[in-house]
Amino acid sequence: MDKRRIDIQILDTSLSVERCREFITRSDCGAEAIFVGTVRDHTKDRRVTKLEFEAYTTMAILEMEKIALRLLDHHNIHKIAIHHRIGILRISEIPVIIAVSAPHRKAAFAACEEAIDTLKETVPIWKKEFFEDGSTWVAAHP
Amino acid sequence: MTTKLKILAFGIARDIMGGSSVQFNIEMPTTTSKLKKALIDQFPEFIDVRSLAVAVNNEYSSGSDVILDGDEVAIIPPVSGG
Numbered sequence A: 001m002d003k004r005r006i007d008i009q010i011l012d013t014s015l016s017v018e019r020c021r022e023f024i025t026r027s028d029c030g031a032e033a034i035f036v037g038t039v040r041d042h043t044k045d046r047r048v049t050k051l052e053f054e055a056y057t058t059m060a061i062l063e064m065e066k067i068a069l070r071l072l073d074h075h076n077i078h079k080i081a082i083h084h085r086i087g088i089l090r091i092s093e094i095p096v097i098i099a100v101s102a103p104h105r106k107a108a109f110a111a112c113e114e115a116i117d118t119l120k121e122t123v124p125i126w127k128k129e130f131f132e133d134g135s136t137w138v139a140a141h142p
Numbered sequence B: 001m002t003t004k005l006k007i008l009a010f011g012i013a014r015d016i017m018g019g020s021s022v023q024f025n026i027e028m029p030t031t032t033s034k035l036k037k038a039l040i041d042q043f044p045e046f047i048d049v050r051s052l053a054v055a056v057n058n059e060y061s062s063g064s065d066v067i068l069d070g071d072e073v074a075i076i077p078p079v080s081g082g
Helices: A017-024 A057-074 A105-122 B011-017 B032-042 B044-048
Strands: A006-011 A031-037 A046-055 A079-085 A087-090 A096-102 A125-131 A134-137 B002-009 B021-027 B053-056 B059-061 B073-076
Touching (some): A057 A105, A125 B011, B002 B011
Antiparallel strands (some): A046 A087, A046 A125, B053 B073
């Protein structure tokens, strides 16, 4: 499988949709699907002030590579970029971008959705939510 | 023989174990399921955590997988990236 078709990064600086597009754009593709995750200002009824993301970086990169390579295998797509940010993020900042190029839109949409769904299940990255009166690790407790 | 095994801990596991890299006493070689049981015995707060996975050398490992001296071992509480 061709690793030149995937771009996997964990960064502690701002993510850029344009940088992801530069990687995936190809003249023989008619579709690009880009998912941008953003920091929401509330969880249920509590106001969120900021998020902190932490990664087991070496393993997270490997798990993200597995996702990307599997998608190249299963969908008619050409390139995929997965960028995840770590550290403190403020409201509306971007923790994750997934960008996929494909000849046609259906494969691009499907691969993009599968990528973010799988990332949330398998990639060792953790999110801590900060509220006005405390903080909690997301999903840690039933 | 009981040895000190270095364990990497992330997220809520780091809070429970009191550090991101913890020396843990355990009979070696061990297995993933034995390690999980020993961790819960020593840190009962893990009972309240929704799930607990173990990674050995950057790969998820399961129940009977053997852990040897020198392996990189990490405790993976429920992930929440994205």
